[in-house]
Amino acid sequence: MADEALFQFLHNELIQYVYKSAEHGEMENGRCITKLENMGFRVGQGLIERFTRDTARFKDELDVMKFVCKDFWTSVFKKQIDNLRTNHQGIYVLQDNKFRFLTQLSTGKQYLEHSPKYLAFACGLVRGGLANLGVKSIVTAEVSVMPACKFQVMIQKM
Amino acid sequence: MADEALFQFLHNELIQYVYKSAEHGEMENGRCITKLENMGFRVGQGLIERFTRDTARFKDELDVMKFVCKDFWTSVFKKQIDNLRTNHQGIYVLQDNKFRFLTQLSTGKQYLEHSPKYLAFACGLVRGGLANLGVKSIVTAEVSVMPACKFQVMIQKM
Numbered sequence A, B: 001m002a003d004e005a006l007f008q009f010l011h012n013e014l015i016q017y018v019y020k021s022a023e024h025g026e027m028e029n030g031r032c033i034t035k036l037e038n039m040g041f042r043v044g045q046g047l048i049e050r051f052t053r054d055t056a057r058f059k060d061e062l063d064v065m066k067f068v069c070k071d072f073w074t075s076v077f078k079k080q081i082d083n084l085r086t087n088h089q090g091i092y093v094l095q096d097n098k099f100r101f102l103t104q105l106s107t108g109k110q111y112l113e114h115s116p117k118y119l120a121f122a123c124g125l126v127r128g129g130l131a132n133l134g135v136k137s138i139v140t141a142e143v144s145v146m147p148a149c150k151f152q153v154m155i156q157k158m
Helices: A002-024 A029-051 A061-077 A112-132 B002-024 B029-051 B061-077 B112-132
Strands: A083-086 A091-096 A137-142 A149-155 B083-086 B091-096 B137-142 B149-155
Touching (some): A002 A029, A029 A061, A061 A083, A061 A091, A061 A112, A112 A149, B002 B029, B002 B112, B061 B083, B061 B091, B061 B112, B112 B137, B112 B149
Antiparallel strands (some): A083 A091, A091 A149, A137 A149, B083 B091, B091 B149, B137 B149
């Protein structure tokens, strides 16, 4: 529990810090999101290396995605993805009905506009994890009702 | 394990970020340390509120210090303080022979000069925790041999 709280508080501080340092300079919202996303990316890279140390080789892209939805998600976000869909052409939609980084926020519509801040790091985590498994992607997140969240992973063919 | 890794990676990213954003501006080393320390302070405040929810009232300052050295330390840094000394005039020295935030660093003298970066957040954590228990203090850290660390807590009489 302690480490969970420690991480959550630090995550909140980080968001505040990035946005605050933007105020002084001329950095706009988009760049803050990018900064948080990039930090997530590097953390995701590190995490996936630890998690897959004793894992068998992955068969294909779908196998990698399943690993991310189950093992990676459970380790990092404390539950599995609730629903994984794909169009079999490189787009995956991961639905999490109770996303960890949003559970502390009010469930009303009031803070909906702030959700991107709280999801940028998470998007980076997923992108970084996938990247280190050899899957280059663009990850975006969308919230319609808190604390549910939909992640869209677009695979970048190399 | 996952949350521990998640926190550690994020902590490292944070340090890098604070120092990197300093390069662009005219912020010097001291201010980076202060920023990290302040973030630790607020996180420490949050943590101690959770940890002490079901705790009995503390008798005195020494009782608070003992709680920090045992319960707080175990929750946040995964082990107890190895040695607590005091001059009974408001100065406490907390010795941790294997401090969590330093265990990832090389034990040689090579990175000794970088240790303040990795301890600033921790100092803030302790100061924030104490502050929310009604004990105003100044916390500094000192390393002579990695990964051992000595924290000095100077109580500020009100």
